[in-house]
Amino acid sequence: MVKFIGRMNEDIGDIVLARAPKNTKYTSPTIQKEILHIIANRVRGKIREEVGDAKFCILVDEAKDSANKEEMSIILRFVDHLGVLRERFFEIVHVPNTSAATLKEKISTILSRYNLHNSNMRGQGYDGASNMSGSWNGLQALFLKECPYAYYIHCFAHRLQLTLVGASTKETSVYLFFSKLLAIVNLIGCSPKWHTELHSAQAIKIANMVTLGERDTGRGINQIGNLHRSGSTRRSSHFGSICSLIDMYGAIISVLESIVE
Template sequence: MSYALMNPIQSVKAAFVKQTKQENADYRVRINKSLIAIKYLLRSVMPFRGNDEKHDSPFKGPFLELVETLKEANPEIASVLDRAPGNNYMTAPRIQKDLASACAYEITKQIVCDIADDVFCVLIDESGDVAGKEQMAIVVRYVNSEGLVKERFLGIVSVKETSAKSLKEVLEKMLSVNGLSLSSIRGQGYDRASNMRGKFGGLRTLIQNENPSAYYVHCFAHQLQLALVACAQAHKGVSGFFGNVNILVNFIRSSNKRQELLRDKQVAEFAQLIEDGEIETGSGLNQQSSIARAGDTR
């Protein structure tokens, strides 16, 4: 039936339905386009954001550049984006985070389904981030239905305390949220910190009090780190180099005047490099920072 044969109210309703269908179809194209880009970046373990995401930037960052590539490769995506409002491209940072969180949720759900009702091991480490907050990373190790050993990152949680009791509560909550339990743990892998491996009040002991089958193994990655540190300390050239670095760092950090002189020198060098076009400029780049003491890990 044509709009001419309808009364005005019917014509408006039909036009509204048609417009709504078109908007829904466009929305699906925009969201799918962003989701395809995010899935690719997640698989490639690449960052999303760029240093300069302005319209005239030569490189807007991996996510926006990939969206532009999809637009060039697919005429349908190009057509939808060309007629979309400027604030409805589905490429905003918040939308990127929401879609990445949705992907993380689906991946975690698949990991839990892969474990099913079988047993697993947990690998845990905690350390402070650049913001000064303590973070605890949790990895599960299990054998899937095909008999293959898998190690999968389950999540990272901010912890207010690093006591064994607090870490155990966080671990229990993380496992419970994902449908897992402490009773299914058959192995624990931590470093040698007392709050982790302590025989009397460590995390491994608290778990073994409830589940004696959760055997503790010193984390192999941490053992490798300790071996590398020991080798470096035994090598005169390497140990001498890092010893001189520590002396220099301590000498500069002991005086605010020396630190200010170093910052002034860095500012002058960066200004020259920017003028010569050897380094890029943009949001978050070339920030002032203090000198960190070189620890074993560094």
């Protein structure tokens, strides 16, 4: 980005990157994160201006990132001064746990930081997990105690996913396939010994295929992956689980035969 801007403007191009003073190149990870943080705050400030004095709803979900940390995303839904319905991604924040009290504290802190009061909340959209939808101690119940107009709606995307999963269990062949797939993932994943054996068998298979020219080489192409467990609320996770099974099929068979012996 710096290189591109330098090309577009000679005045900038003369003072950035190789031509910049050694202590002000602005390319270190620390400085880049600081710049991104400043930009993010500016964006959130603009969204706050867009909300104005309007009532708003929140859409919240949490998931683990690649570092196995729990992250919570917050989206604001509101009607702007032109009467147009808007949805704006507002914040993603790390949470130490997914208890309702912790999530509420984090959400309230972020909203209050931008002068968005819980009393102006008119809706909550979450999945159906007990920590979110619980009638007594769930996140939606905690916000309802502060604002009785913040009605909770079970996320329709999650409801559709649960419906698809429920419907698929009525098709015997589909149900048996995914049941066996889950059993294989659990069986191999429960033992560090079998997990290591799976990786070793997969490494040998990849090396043989590369030698025979049956597999392309390149950065990140032949990394040894893991079997993925499917989740009932994310249909795409079933596809990912099948793909990992296909890619590691030979290694899986080798490990299963070893277990049988």
